[in-house]
Amino acid sequence: MNINFTPGQRITNRDEDFIINDAVENNGKWILKVEGISELVKSKRYIFDTNIDTTIRVLDPKKTQLVADVDYGYRKTKLFVENQIRNSSIYSKQITVAQKAAFNLAEYQLEPTLKAFELPRPRILIADGVGLGKTVEVGIFLSEMIKRGKGKRIMVLALKSILAQFQQEIWNRFAIPLVRLDSEGISKIKSELPANKNPFDYYDKTIVSIDTLKNNAKFQHYIEKTRWDIIVIDECHTVSNSNSLRGSLAQLLSTKCESLVLTSATPHNGKKQNFANLINMIEPLAIKDEQQYSQEDILPYYVRRFKNDIDDENVRSNFQERKIVSIHAELTDAENAFLEMQQKIKFTALAGLNDEDVTEDLFGRKSKHKTKRDLLFAIGLFKSYVSSPEAALSSIQNRIKKLEDITDREDVVEQNLATLENLEQQLLTIIDLRQDAKYTAFRNELIRLKWNGRKKDFRIVVFAERIETLKALRRKLQEDFDLDDKVIADFHGSLTDMEQQRIIEDFGKEDSDYRVLLTSDAGAQGVNLHYYCNHMFNYDIPWSLITLEQRNGRIDRYGQTKTPFIHYMIATSDLEGLKDDLHIVNKLKEKEETVYESLGDAASVYKLYEASAEEDLVTKALASNNADLLEHSSNDEMDDDLFDALFDDATPKLKIDNPIATDVSLFQNDKAYYQALIEQLKTDQYLKNDEAQFEGNILEVKQTKELNRILFDLPSEAKPAKMGDVYQLSLDKDDVQKSITDARKKKGEWAKFQVLYELHPVVRYLMTQLEASVDKDVALVMKLDRLPTDTAFFLIQGIVANNLGQSILSDFFVVPMNIQGGLKGKPFAFNDFMEQYHLKEDLYTLEIPTEDIEQLQEILPDTIDFAHQLHMDQEQQKLQFEMEKKLAVYEEKLKNWHQSKQQQMELEFADKSITGFVKKRMQDKEYEIETILNNSSQYFKDLTSLNGNPYLKVVAVFYNK
The missing domain is CATH 3.40.50.10810 (Tandem AAA-ATPase domain)
Structure with a gap:
């Protein structure tokens, strides 16, 4: 007989009991990942190979030993049944547990x-x-x-x-x-x-x-x-x-x-x-x-x-309407003089180029290469300066240093030592004499906001592209505001992973000393900076709307509790040419504001979908002095609306009437279940009296050596500080969310409360303890006077698995039997049985005579046969039919895909001589196609093929006589 191994099954091997956590077919045999539940192996993990461990036995439901439950209110039976339901690998297209999370x-x-x-x-x-x-x-x-x-x-x-x-x-x-x-x-x-x-x-x-x-x-x-x-x-x-x-x-x-x-x-x-x-x-x-x-x-x-697609008011209330603050800095005479020289280099280079050189081949090498290098040098110099004079100085000094190793210099500005030294001197003067208008405006804005970098002051995030700009800002802020090192955090891509994580963690805590985070665009993706910060400065404007949107999204995001202020530092000048260049860069700010107010996605403006491509577009606009390039979609290569639809539009909403499944439970609520579970484990001496107790909606579970050993892979921050301290699990998700917020008040802290539901590792441990308290091959029996007389209802769990070892049907149903023998009615859903006979209400323990157990034991084999014939075999056949339909559709998809790939191969290699490198490429492609085809085909066959007979387990028996 083909044994049907599936997750959740209880097996016996080497005289010990285990629960299967994972089952993988292996050349006709099985690799089983299991967890011990009998005393010697309790909570330990093992891997069994059925090719080696040939004595592995799955419970034969006909040999199940029926045992009377003598606990008050049949608590143990109710808990055991509840555990089977909560532990079962469900097969549902609805949300079943995530709604309980925090x-x-x-x-x-x-x-x-x-x-x-x-x-x-x-x-x-x-x-x-x-x-x-x-x-x-x-x-x-x-x-x-x-x-x-x-x-x-x-x-x-x-x-x-x-x-x-x-x-x-x-x-x-x-x-x-x-x-x-x-x-x-x-x-x-x-x-x-x-x-x-x-x-x-x-x-x-x-x-x-x-x-x-x-x-x-x-x-x-x-x-x-x-x-x-x-x-x-x-x-x-x-x-x-x-x-x-x-x-x-x-x-x-x-x-x-x-x-x-x-x-x-x-x-x-x-x-x-x-x-x-x-x-x-x-x-x-x-x-x-x-x-x-x-x-x-x-x-x-x-x-x-x-954001514009979300019409849930509760969600919208977790976003705040941002405010844009534009801070204009009129460039000083010294800055204008420096940039006038930069503009001269630019326009001299442009004079030697035609429109095609600039608009179509700016980054290529087709013609007038030296002139284009001068143009790109001028634009690069402009870009570094609008970040900061220090960034421009670093660029110039690096070029001068490189010239020392070049003996055969070209006739280009970037290799003209006299010009570079002149530019260097101008920059040194601007820096030494504090003639940087943008920093002055930045400092004055902080003063206007009454920000002094003290503990009581709000925090600010400052984005800049260049590391030298960040270094200069640190130095100047420390001088002007008398700031300690601990007040300023520097964040950039060259930091180690531990340094980056420490800074982000620290900045998001209420007790942080940081008042300002100076960050490159390494801080523009993924990190949460909004917890105690609602002021952000774009010290320079990145030449990409995508990057700008990512920057602004660090404080303007779900969960921000204050108005996010997005500050832009904008350099201004009336210098001919420079005024136009500054205007072009500043248009990016205006575009991002438009995106925020209407479209919702920055990438949809230029349809380039890559920050570097957008930067190249801005470079072309500056090179050609054509602001109109930034006015419309710039990707002319797209000949269909795929990417418009993909990025401009939200995906259609799913039409699901009931996205969240209804709970099936023997208990009035989760608290009643967990209280009963704790009391039962204490009664059975699996827990000591002081190891777990409820305080209101909080379940406190003491950290013991055994629990610490079992939960070895929990993050250390998630565990109690020392042995004897407690895990605190709450049924109230608002308590947990408040605890998450409270944890942000102190560095190094995680939430004090964790969500109490069946996925929590501590709860999984407690549920496994209960499983171990019921002997193998045993089902508990309850006598209820609310049931029809001379009738027994056998609760059966039926599991159908596929060839991947996945449970694709887990069904709890009851088989009604006459106690004297014979079927009393068709099998039906346990949920209906539970509702019909009010099993959620208080139950009263009745005496169960030994002869009643013997009678139930006698009719058990027939019950199992009826369970197979009248329910599970039929359910499996219906499931098999559905799977065969899915397989047929998938095989047709496979066929069409394969044909299309073969046609592409023929077209690709039709006009090529099949020799050498081309032959190797062709063989590699054929191998890739065949591998995908075979793997996909085998996977879907295993996914849709049912593995052997349904597995049946007697969970409990309810009767009256």
Whole structure:
């Protein structure tokens, strides 16, 4: 007989009992990941191979031993049944558990998960606009997949600056523990694990920077040998180029997991191929031709919404209307003199160029290369100066230094030592004599706002592109406002991951000494800067609307409690030529304001979808002195409306009447269940009296050596400070959210309260303890006088799994039997039985004679046969029919995809001589196509093929006589 192993089953091996956490087919046999529940192996984890462990036994339901429940109110039976329901791997397209987590529920946040459930494999790209809460949407997905038994092993890839922020958010709101593999975490692993131990096997749930994986050869080796249930790639636009190291690593990881979540507010750079790479990671068969595909091809695989698309007033109230403050700085005479020289270089270069050189070939080498170098040098000098004189000085001095190694100099300004030294001298004079108008205006604005950098003053974030600008700002602010080092934080990409995380964590705490964060655009993505800050200065204006939107989104985002003030430092001058250049740069500010007020997405303005491409556009506008280039869409290469629809419009709302499933429970509410659970474990001596108790809505569970050992992979910040202290789990999500807010008051603190629901690791531990309190092969019996006389109702759990070992049907139903033998009615849903006989109400323990148990035991085999014949076999047949229909549709999709790929191959190589390099390319492409085809075909066959007979388990018996 083909044994049907599925997660949630209880098995016996080597005279000990285990619960299966994961089951993977292996050449006709099974690899089982299990957790011990009998005394000797309790809470320990093991991996069994049925090829080696041939004595593994699944409970035969006909041999179940029936035992009378003598507890008051049949508490143990109710708890055991409740545990089976809460632990079962459900198969539902509704939200079933995430609504209990600690966030303000809004339907738009549920859509990514609900949409993913419509796919064969739950995979999705979350492309919501800046500040809409993508991390919460990821948490919803993770919690729902864990509930379904498909989220045991998780890896999150995120920017190194936000590893701690992401880890903390997912723990505080969803009680999902991620082990942080930053440089400190990796050092800890090296000290704790043997050198040959794969950390991804030891830790089920991890968060790591993709650059750490990319740059660590040993980690890449581990990845090759590991599979995950879920991989999350945050800021996925960084991996869209499959030819880059990041991109190729992401492509590999997409084949190493069942579910995949990609997130980015800017998921595209305007290149069809790159976006196709992201979609193909989600579903390799989605796109037949990477250069010719429609929105219809990709719509099932992504969601995209902007603030303007959210009509929930509760959500809108968590955004504040921003205020724009423009601070004009009239350049000094010395600055005008310097920039007049810069303009002279620019216009001299332009005189030697024609329109085509500037508008079509500015960055190329087709003609007048030296003249174009002078033009680009002049524009680069302008860009550095409008950041700061110090940034321009650094650029000039670096060029002078490079000239020392050049003996054969070209006739270009950037290699003219006399010109460079003249420019250097002018800059030194401006800096030494404090003739920098923009800084003066910045300082005066701070004075006007009564900001002195003291503890009582509000915090400010200052963005600037150049490191030299940030250094100069630090020095000048310290001099002018008498500031200590501890008041100013410097944030940029060259900091280590630990330094970046420490600064972001510190700046977001109420007790932080920081009053000002000076940051490069490394701080423009992902980081939360809005908790105690609502003033941001764009000290310079980036030449990209995408970057500008990301900057502003650091304080103008969901959860901001005050009006966000976005300050722009704007240089002004009446100098001929310079006035026009400053106007062009300042137009970017105006465009971003327009986007904010109407369109909702900065990338939709120029349709270039990449910051560097937008910077090139601004450079062309400055080179040609043509502000009109910034007035309309600039991507003329797009010949269809795919990207307009993809980025300008929100994805259609899902039409789901009841997105959240109704709970099935024997208890009036969650508190009643958890109170009963704690009392039962104390009664059975699995808990000591002082190890767990309720205080109002708070469950306090003492940290013991055993609990600490079992929860070894919890973040240290999430655990009680010392042995004997308590975990505090709350049923009130408002309490938890307040606790999250309170934790921001003190550096190093995480939320004091955590959400009390069935996914919390402490709750999982308690539920496993209860499971262990009922002996193997045992079902408890209740006698209820509210039931019909001489009738027994056998509660059966039926599980159907596919060839991947996934539970795709978990059904709780009752089989009504005459106590003397024979079927009394058709099997029906346990929920209906529970409602019909009011099992949620108080139950009274009745005496259960031994002869009653014997009678029930006699009719048990027939009951199991009826359960098979009249219910589970029929349910399996219906499910098989549905699966066969899905398989037929998928096979047709496979066929069409394969045909399309073959046609593309024929066209691509039709006019080429098939020799050498071309032959190798052709073979590689054929191999890639066949690999995707075979893997997809086999996966879907396993997904839709039911594995053996349904597994039946007798959960409890209810009778009256």
